[in-house]
Amino acid sequence: MSARSYLWLFLPALALLLLFILAPAADLLRASMFDPDFTTEHFARLVTRGVYIDVMLRTIRVSLIVAVCCTIIGYPIAYFINLQPRSRQTILLFLILIPMWMSILIRTFAWIVVLGRDGLLNEALAAVGLIDEPVRMLFTSGAVLAAMVQILLPIQILTCYAAMTEIDFDLIRAARVLGAKPRQALMRVFLPLSLDGTITGLVIVFMLSMGFFITPALLGGRQDTMIANLIEFQVQRLNWSFAAALGLVLLLLTIVMIVLLRGLGRMAARRILKAGL
Amino acid sequence: MNKLLLGAAASVMLAQPVLAQDKVLTIAGSGGVVKEISERVFLPAFEEATGWSTKFVAAESNILLEVRTMVASGQMLYDAMEVSASAYPQAVREGLLEPIDYKLLDPNNELPDKAKKEFGVVAASYSTVPVQRLDKNPEGRKMESWSDFWDVEAFPGPRSLKQQPEYNLEFALLADGVALDDLYDVLGTEEGVDRAFDKLDELKPHIPVWWTSGAQSVQLLSDGEVFYSTTYNGRVGKLQESGIDVEIMWNGGALHTSHVGIPKGAPNYEAAHEWVRVRTMRPDLEAEYVKHLPYPNFAPGLFDAMTEEQAKTMPTYPANADLQFVANEEFWADNIERIRERFDEWLLE
Amino acid sequence: MNLMKASLGLRIYFWVVVAYMIFPVLIVIPVSFSSSEFLRFPPQDISARWYMAYFNDPVWISATVTSFRVAVLSTLISTTVGTMAALAISRAPHRSQTPLTYAATVPILIPHIFIALGVLILALRLGLTDSEITLALAHAAVAMPFVVLITSAAIRQIDPTIERAARVLGADPFRAFRVATLPPLIPAIVAAAIFAFFVSFDELIIAQFLMKGSETLPMRIWADLRLDISPVVAAVSGLLIVVTTLAMMIAEILRRRTVRTLAP
Numbered sequence: 001m002s003a004r005s006y007l008w009l010f011l012p013a014l015a016l017l018l019l020f021i022l023a024p025a026a027d028l029l030r031a032s033m034f035d036p037d038f039t040t041e042h043f044a045r046l047v048t049r050g051v052y053i054d055v056m057l058r059t060i061r062v063s064l065i066v067a068v069c070c071t072i073i074g075y076p077i078a079y080f081i082n083l084q085p086r087s088r089q090t091i092l093l094f095l096i097l098i099p100m101w102m103s104i105l106i107r108t109f110a111w112i113v114v115l116g117r118d119g120l121l122n123e124a125l126a127a128v129g130l131i132d133e134p135v136r137m138l139f140t141s142g143a144v145l146a147a148m149v150q151i152l153l154p155i156q157i158l159t160c161y162a163a164m165t166e167i168d169f170d171l172i173r174a175a176r177v178l179g180a181k182p183r184q185a186l187m188r189v190f191l192p193l194s195l196d197g198t199i200t201g202l203v204i205v206f207m208l209s210m211g212f213f214i215t216p217a218l219l220g221g222r223q224d225t226m227i228a229n230l231i232e233f234q235v236q237r238l239n240w241s242f243a244a245a246l247g248l249v250l251l252l253l254t255i256v257m258i259v260l261l262r263g264l265g266r267m268a269a270r271r272i273l274k275a276g277l
Numbered sequence: 278m279n280k281l282l283l284g285a286a287a288s289v290m291l292a293q294p295v296l297a298q299d300k301v302l303t304i305a306g307s308g309g310v311v312k313e314i315s316e317r318v319f320l321p322a323f324e325e326a327t328g329w330s331t332k333f334v335a336a337e338s339n340i341l342l343e344v345r346t347m348v349a350s351g352q353m354l355y356d357a358m359e360v361s362a363s364a365y366p367q368a369v370r371e372g373l374l375e376p377i378d379y380k381l382l383d384p385n386n387e388l389p390d391k392a393k394k395e396f397g398v399v400a401a402s403y404s405t406v407p408v409q410r411l412d413k414n415p416e417g418r419k420m421e422s423w424s425d426f427w428d429v430e431a432f433p434g435p436r437s438l439k440q441q442p443e444y445n446l447e448f449a450l451l452a453d454g455v456a457l458d459d460l461y462d463v464l465g466t467e468e469g470v471d472r473a474f475d476k477l478d479e480l481k482p483h484i485p486v487w488w489t490s491g492a493q494s495v496q497l498l499s500d501g502e503v504f505y506s507t508t509y510n511g512r513v514g515k516l517q518e519s520g521i522d523v524e525i526m527w528n529g530g531a532l533h534t535s536h537v538g539i540p541k542g543a544p545n546y547e548a549a550h551e552w553v554r555v556r557t558m559r560p561d562l563e564a565e566y567v568k569h570l571p572y573p574n575f576a577p578g579l580f581d582a583m584t585e586e587q588a589k590t591m592p593t594y595p596a597n598a599d600l601q602f603v604a605n606e607e608f609w610a611d612n613i614e615r616i617r618e619r620f621d622e623w624l625l626e
Numbered sequence: 627m628n629l630m631k632a633s634l635g636l637r638i639y640f641w642v643v644v645a646y647m648i649f650p651v652l653i654v655i656p657v658s659f660s661s662s663e664f665l666r667f668p669p670q671d672i673s674a675r676w677y678m679a680y681f682n683d684p685v686w687i688s689a690t691v692t693s694f695r696v697a698v699l700s701t702l703i704s705t706t707v708g709t710m711a712a713l714a715i716s717r718a719p720h721r722s723q724t725p726l727t728y729a730a731t732v733p734i735l736i737p738h739i740f741i742a743l744g745v746l747i748l749a750l751r752l753g754l755t756d757s758e759i760t761l762a763l764a765h766a767a768v769a770m771p772f773v774v775l776i777t778s779a780a781i782r783q784i785d786p787t788i789e790r791a792a793r794v795l796g797a798d799p800f801r802a803f804r805v806a807t808l809p810p811l812i813p814a815i816v817a818a819a820i821f822a823f824f825v826s827f828d829e830l831i832i833a834q835f836l837m838k839g840s841e842t843l844p845m846r847i848w849a850d851l852r853l854d855i856s857p858v859v860a861a862v863s864g865l866l867i868v869v870t871t872l873a874m875m876i877a878e879i880l881r882r883r884t885v886r887t888l889a890p
Contacts (some may be wrong), residue, residue, distance in 0.1 A: 006717040013711035020767035024744030101866040109651030139486040162817035197779040308849025
């Protein structure tokens with residue numbers, strides 16, 4: 001059977017994309033450049049007023065940190081779950097998914113309870129005499145990071161886990177039999193095989209972070225604005241063209257970042273492989 | 278009482294020509310509690326008066342975009358809609374609203390002039406007001422003005438303001454000694470805007486968080502994350518009832534009005550007027566409504582339908598209204614773009 | 627160190643991270659039993675007030691049911707369509723694989739408000755506003771990229787020669803796929819489906835634009851944001867967790883029992 005004959009499998013996806021995504025994407029492109037005649041005014045405004053570029057860069061930075069944290073924290077968790085017997089795996093995965101049933105609003109509130117002025121952490125620190133005055137933990141970039149990682153971690157764990165289940169543990173056993181040290185076996189056999197899924201998880205978390213704005217708005221300080229906040233404001237003002245320009249630049253930057261991330265991920269993997277020798 | 282009966286009779290008469298079975302009036306407005314109370318108080322009255330049934334659609338912050346899309350596509354799904362204070366000038370400029378026919382709505386001229394706009398009738402008044410946690414104040418002291426709000430020596434502690442320039446610039450100017458009546462003259466000049474930002478500079482280090490939704494500001498006060506914050510007047514009473522020692526400072530608050538309007542191309546223009554009447558001109562219904570949500574309108578005789586104690590908590594109660602300024606939404610519609618950019622840059626500094 | 631068994635260190639690490647992930651539950655459940663009008667921790671008293679409020683309010687209940695219905699439908703659509711697309715991509719000529727993957731990924735990259743507006747225009751044109759099916763389809767479009775990405779990663783691990791072997795041995799393409807390719811993909815497909823479910827279950831903006839009558843759970847939850855966060859939101863979160871935990875436990879007990887009866 002030729003490769004071409006499988007392409008019909010893509011048709012339903014294409015239909016969904018055409019129906020629901022193509023029109024908005026085309027509108028994004030059109031609105032950003034025609035208002036109603038061709039104009040580069042919106043892109044010019046975006047570039048010349050420092051705030052937009054500034055916030056974009058901040059958004060990328062936060063998203064990168066969140067994605068990397070989720071990967072580093074989540075990978076061993078997925079690995080651990082994968083080591084368990086099948087029946088226990090289901091239960092552990094279920095445990096990981098519990099927080100997703102809670103509205104983000106409520107999870108944000110939980111962070112306020114812990115990190116607040118009169119919060120649990122401040123009270124605990126005061127009780128053991130480490131601090132006299134409440135320490136400001138809420139409304140900081142740190143609080144935003146802690147909460148975003150918490151929200152997105154299940155996604156990274158799930159993605160890593162899905163990629164790991166298919167790895168044949170016999171390969172690792174074989175490596176061990178052939179005299180590889182445990183670390184070597186892990187680095188040279190297991191890691192490369194699970195890498196694709198891990199980078200996919202990293203990319204997904206990154207993309208989702210780029211669109212976040214509720215959590216940063218509720219837990220962050222004045223400098224934790226995300227680009228989605230600015231887009232929202234422009235939409236509410238009915239500045240559709242400028243909002244579209246912002247959306248388009250966000251889209252392009254995200255794609256560039258994904259290409260970079262995938263490339264860097266592979267490069268880092270090669271490094272680890274060499275070091276593992 | 279007579280007036281009330283007359284009003285009811287008039288509304289029945291008005292409704293006659295459009296009375297029909299299985300006719301549905303679709304109304305877009307805020308969701309949540311607002312929707313709940315509206316469905317309990319106003320919708321039955323409208324249904325009784327007209328024989329129509331109703332559908333209340335919860336529409337949130339993007340309602341103007343939605344309505345603009347419906348206007349453009351020539352398919353208006355709403356008969357009437359809530360138009361918030363800041364949305365009104367925008368909706369008018371974009372041509373999204375039908376003019377109100379006051380001959381149809383208010384033939385006896387009962388509504389005061391301030392309730393009647395060309396494209397909408399005032400359905401609710403609310404205030405952006407500073408609120409203080411009395412229990413966090415220094416012994417025996419109480420904030421009386423915006424200058425006190427700015428005085429971090431006399432009133433130490435974290436504060437919060439809404440993350441937007443609107444009304445905050447006015448508050449800053451009031452703290453800087455500008456009189457209520459001169460606010461928009463000062464703000465209309467470049468120096469006035471500079472002056473407001475300079476004043477905000479003073480307070481910036483004492484504002485750990487800038488709130489973005491009404492719920493957040495209330496929660497911040499309730500948790501004690503901040504001691505002083507602006508908020509909408511609506512939920513302060515509930516905060517007090519739940520044992521939090523807070524108090525509204527009406528002095529220097531910003532008074533807003535939100536409207537009920539009829540979107541362009543609404544399928545039931547005349548019946549929509551009957552809805553507008555029920556929503557804005559029935560003191561009996563409105564008195565019930567403000568028991569739950571203290572956002573009064575200008576229904577004739579509304580304050581007579583309330584107890585004195587309740588009336589005092591209303592933003593439009595004369596003693597409260599006199600202390601506040603009426604927010605100039607036109608000014609903001611004209612100037613928000615550039616000031617907002619400056620404000621966002623200022624926040625990141 | 628045995629690679630096939632988790633070390634003590636890894637075990638401890640696992641539970642620390644789990645604690646970090648689920649501590650909100652330990653705060654939300656007590657808060658949901660408070661009678662206070664506002665979210666307060668620790669709760670001052672114990673009452674079922676907000677649970678009663680939930681069960682006595684048809685709007686909350688129907689919003690929950692609607693959200694479940696839409697999410698399940700949307701999950702079925704996006705998982706099927708997305709897995710098919712991932713298969714197509716894996717078998718496409720090598721140079722067109724990357725462009726196809728990016729094409730299928732675009733929906734994540736467009737801010738939802740733009741998609742919402744596009745969907746509204748479409749629905750107005752077709753007279754399909756307030757339709758759960760339209761909403762489920764739109765959610766499926768938004769969730770599909772996740773399915774494509776997750777299943778693609780798994781497909782790349784699978785040896786295509788097995789399916790080819792099955793074909794050579796006379797299996798028809800569908801059977802070859804079902805027997806050879808599908809089973810090892812199941813974990814990835816399940817992961818993708820879970821994902822797709824929550825994408826739809828939590829989605830707010832498209833639902834707001836499309837649903838003119840019935841509400842979804844996120845619509846109901848966020849409707850109060852202008853005034854205050856109702857503790858009902860805590861009660862709903864608590865309920866969902868309890869209900870899903872119970873369902874999970876029952877499923878597990880049933881599974882064990884089946885295993886036992888099947889055992890010789």
